[in-house]
Each structure stands twice: as C-alpha cells, then as structure tokens.
Amino acid sequence: MWRSCIVVLAVVLGTQPVRAQEARIESGRTFVQTNCSMCHAVGRSGESPFAEAPPFRVLQRRYPLEYLAEALAEGITTGHPSMPEFQLDAAQISDVLAYLQSIQE
C-alpha cells in the first residue's frame, strides 16, 4: 500500500517538469513556424527561405540565447529592417526559447 503510493508520487514528480518543458517546446515550435518560418529555417535542418536570415539552429553560435529573451520582450527589430516587429509576452518568450534551445547544434 505505502509502496504503491510512493511509486505513484515518484512518477508524478518525475514526469511533471519534463512534460511542462515538452509543452513549451511544442508551442514555441508552433509560434516560430507561424511567425518566423517564412524567412528563417526554424528546424534542425534546411536553409532559410530568406538567405540573409540565420537558421534558428545556429543562433547560439552568435550569442547566448538568453540575450534573445530581452530582445523578444522589447520588440525584436535590431538588425532586420525587412523583418516585421514582434513583441512577445513572457509565456511566449519562454516557449520560443525552450524550442530554440532544443534545436541548437
């Protein structure tokens, strides 16, 4: 009886963070596919449709991804005049970052 309680508890505690993280990655993927994929390669492979736009999987080579959180919150305009301005809320930012982190080379 106690034993099964402990097992259930361990399963709940053990999988919760992973599932939350997967949910974030999933909605981050949806977000960038909808808003960014017409210019950027947003997956683990492939070239950007807009040659000047860096593929998302190499962003970390340029700077730590955390820097992006700030840029996304303030409206990411720097350096890309041809890119529409995006302003994301905190939840969307954590989704997008979780996704970006998951695809970095």
Ligand code: HEC
């Ligand atoms: C209309 C095309 C277009 C769309 C849509 C677009 N981008 Fe970009 N993005 C660009 C271009 C072009 C560059 C390269 C600009 C440069 O290097 O000066 C770029 C660069 C970037 C960079 C690198 C900035 C830097 O300073 O190195 C990030 C990060 C980025 N985009 C994020 C996003 C995100 C997140 C989205 C979706 C929410 C998005 N972009 C949608 C065209 C676009």
